[in-house]
Amino acid sequence: MNLTKCLTGVALAGALGLAAGTAQATDIKFGIGIPEGDFPEYNALVRFKEYVEFKSNGDMTVRLFPNNQLGGEREMIEQVQQGSLELSFPADGAMAGYYPKMQVWSIPYLFESAPVAWKVINGEFAREMQADILEQTGIRALAFSQNGFRSFTNNVRPIVNPGDISGLKIRTMESPVFMELVNSLGATATPISGAEVLLSLRQGVVDGQENPPAVVYGGGLGEVQKYYTLNEHVFGLHVIIANNEWFEALEPGEQQIIVDAAQLMAWTENLQKTEGDWRFSEKLADELGMEIHVSTPDEKAAFKELTQAPVTKFIEENVGEEVVGELLSAVDAAKAELYGTASK
Template sequence: MFKLRSQVFGALMMSATLIVAASQATAAEIKFALEMFEGDNPEFNAAKAFKDYVENKSNGELTVRLFPGNQMGSVRDTTEMVQAGTLEMTLPSDGAFAGFYKPIQVWSLPYLFRSAPVAWDVMSGEFGQWMLKDIEEKTGIKALAFSQNGFRSFVNNVRPIKTPADMQGMKIRTMESPVYMEMVKALGANPTPIAGSEAVMALQQGVVDGLENPPPVLYTGGAADVAKHLTLNEHVLGLHIIVVGKSWFESLPPAHQAIVQEGARLMASVENVQKTEGDWIYAQKIAEEKGVQVHTSTPEEKQAFKDAVYQPVRKYIAEQVGEELLQQMEASVGEAEAKLYQQAE
C-alpha cells in the first residue's frame, strides 16, 4: 500500500512539474531598455503603459521587464544589442539612430512641422509606415512605431533670443550631429559638440553660451538651473523609434506579435501627448521655479528662423539621404497640414 501511494504521489509530482515547465515555456519575457530614468516622465510613463497593456492583453503569457536609466548601456549600446538579438526592445532617439539608418535625418529638418499633430499624422501615415518597413529592410531591426521626443528650444546666458541676429557669435552646445551643427552655423552661432552628460557643466562654466533641448529635459537635466534665458522657438521635433529584435519578434505566435505591435502604438500615443503637454508645463516651471526669462516665439519670429536655416540644412541632409526622400517628406507634411487645417492641397 505504501509503495502504491509513493507511485501515485510521484506521478502527481511529475505531472505538476510538466505543467509548470509548459507554462514557463509559453511565457516570454521582453527586456526593454531605455535611456530615461524611472519616474513621472513621458518616456517612462509610455514604457509603463506598454508593459501594462502587453501583460494584461496576453494574460501574463508575455511579461515586460523595464531597464530605465541606461542600466544596460548607452542608447547606441542597446540598439546594437537589439540588432544582434541579445535584447528584445529599446527606444533610440533619431540622433542616436542615424548611425544605424541615415535616412532618419530627414525628420530633423528645422521648422518642418508646424505643430505636433502634423508630425503625428506623418508618423502614422503612408510615409511613416514606409520608413518603418525600410528600417527593417536596411538594418535588420524591427521598427514598430515612431513617437515624439519633444520640440527642441534654446537656452542661453547672454541675451534673450528673438531673432537669428540675437544668436550671432554665441557658442551653442549641440549633439555630435552634423545636422544640428549645420543649423547652428546657419544662425550665425558657433556649434560646439559636447556629450550630453557634460552639457550642463559646460553651460555653467561658460564653456558654451547656450544649448538646445526640449523644456522637460532642460528642467529635469539641470540646464534650467544654470541658464538665464529660454526661447520657445521649437526648431526641431525630436523623434523616438520603438524597436525590437526582428528574429525575436518573428519567433512569437501571431497573436503575441499583434499584442506587441498594439502596445507599441499605445506607447507612442502616450509619449506624443505627454511630450506635447510637457513642453508648456515645464516651460512654466522653468520660469516660475528657476527664475529663467522665457520668451515664446511668435509665428513671424519662427518664420524668420526658418528662412535662415531651412535651406542650408536641407542642402546638407539632401547630400546624406537624397533629394527624393526630402521631397517625399515635404509632400507628406503638406498633406497632413491640408488634412488638419482643411487647406486646399
C-alpha cells in the first residue's frame, strides 16, 4: 500500500470523525409543571419540540420534562438561572419571585379581550420588559403567552354582579395581589396552596376559587363547584425562559430556530387557551352540570370599577408608578388600534 495514500486516508478519516463529532445533536432539556396530555400548555410544548427538531434536521433534540419532574416552577426558574436546565415555562406569579415587576400584569380587568392582550404581550412594552428581565436576572425571556383569564367559581349562588360575591370565602393563590382583589369585592380572600384547593372546596373550608376553565375542568374543581362566572378578572401569563449563557453559545442559526419555536409555542397556547374558554366550559356544563354565566362587558365594567383602582395602587407600591403607567398606555394604544378608539 502506498504510504502517502494510507496517511491521507487516515487523516481524512480523522477529519470525518471530528466532523461527525461536532455534528452531534444538541440535547436541550425543557421542564414544565403541566402534566402530559391534551392541555394547551403541553400541546404548545410539543410544538416547540417538533419545530426545533424538524428545522435543525435532528441536530437539536428537545427532551420534555412535564408534571414538575424537575421540581416546582420556582425550582425550575432557579435551574434555568444557574444553567442546569436550558428552558422552562413558569407562570407570572412564580416569575415575580425573581422579577417583581411581573406583578404589573395582574391589574384587574387590564385586558378586555384576548386579542388586546396578544397585541400588548407582543409589543414594545413586552419587549422592553424581556430586556429588563435579562438585565436584572440573567434569564432570557424568549416570549410571553396566555395562561388564561381567571374567573370565579363557588357553591353558594350565581355571581352576576359584584354584590353577589360579597361575604363569600374565596380561595386565592398565596399572593397579596390576588388577596387584595378578592377583598376589594367584599369577599374574604383565603390563600391556599394549589395542591390543597380541591380538598378545601370539598370540605367547605372555602366557598369558591378562581381559575381559567381548563384548570377548573382538568383539576377536578368542577366536580365540587356548582356555579361558574366567566368574569375574566385577571389575565394570566406564561413566560418561556432560557438560560442565557446556553442560548448565546448556540450558533446564530440555532438561536433563530429557538426564538422562532418559542413564538410558535406562545401562539399555540394563546389560541388553545382562548378556545379552551368555551371548550372546557361546555364540558363543565354538559358533563358535570355546572351553571355557567358569561359576564357581559357592562357586568365586567362593574367589577372593574370596584377592583382596579385599589389593586393598581397596591401594585404601584410594589413595582413603581412608572411601569404601571407604561403598561396602561400600551393597553390603551392596543385598544385604539383594534377598536378604533381607546375604551373607557
